[in-house]
Amino acid sequence: MKKITALLFLQLLLISCSGTISTTKKEYAITNSSALKSDWIIDSQKWSLDNNTITGSGSPSKWGILVSKKQLPENYEIDFKVNMTRESLFEIMLHLDKEKYIRTYLYQIDQNIVIGEGTYYKNDDSYGKRGGKTLFKKPMNLENNKTYAVKIKVTENQLHFSVDGQTSLECSLEKSGLSQKGKLGFITNGDVQITDLKIKTL
Template identity: 65%
Template sequence: MKIKYFTLFLFSLLIISCSTTIATVKKEYRILPVSQLKPHWNFDSKEWFLEKDTLTGIGGYMHWGVIESKKNLPENYEITFKANMTKGSLFEIMLNIDKEKYIRTYLYQIEQNMVIGRGVYHKKSDEYDKRGGKSLFTKPIELQNNKWYTVKIKVQNNQLLFSVDNNTILECALEKNNLSQQGKVGLITNGEVKITDFVIKNL
């Protein structure tokens, strides 16, 4: 009986490893110490690291700290997590990274806004016009350093929903706004951010 369960476990791992998406139909992806980062993400270990159940990212004004998944997001997905911007003014979730284009979903403390925008990201350049991009939708939100926020991002049937603490919500249509409809996921900070309970679910 034990051999049977072990075989099923190995088979499920094989299915997950062969999948082209970071979350499969039968399994959601979680950032935890047991999952480790290197098998699933591209990053500089001086910029992003995992301690116990907390993922920490460190960047600066001239060089943003970036971590990017190795696999694509599913077509329809939900990302949930808790975030604390301990330093700096910007924390961004990069959605549907396709070559150098992606969807910007971010919290911007200077303007006290949450934002959906059209972004560009050149991995080997810190030039101003080679990162970030145009804001398309904004909503005022009170943002502070050293405060935890619950973030939820949902993409389903080409509709994007971005919410903070379940009460401040931004929505838009991907195709209508010429936004990337497939690709990887990433995280960016220009200061320091701490993240817990990070889950990607295939819808």
């Protein structure tokens, strides 16, 4: 009995000290405001959690940015629903490492979902210090005040990004020269609502 108790304690200790946002056989979800504040860095503007809804606010000149404090696992799946209630851009930052990351985003102005190379300088909102170039894109009708289901899956350095289970993009991180490790973040240039966020290790 003592051995079983010690083993369970060790597993809990390893999970709590893990450097990744989710752990083996464990699914991560934000369940309360304290988790949002303790597990994430609110780099600019305002982010809050209420009734399982993460609300973010930014502006075209100063994007609202939320970044996880922990690394994404090597192989993972991210699921959530998003509603852009104001302005045109919602972006999921993947593998943020120093100033570089993978851009996976919904862009209403061009009516596309996109995978691209991103640059993010924490204390600089000037042109060229946020965002980056497009590598892959696919047309999709996008509008405000509509909820979209987003799924991102990374396995064996292969990235799959889909919206509503219909429009999708896929690429090899290695062949595309994209970052293969780093943190997760979200960006908005207006107002956005994120619900049912789940991140699990594969």
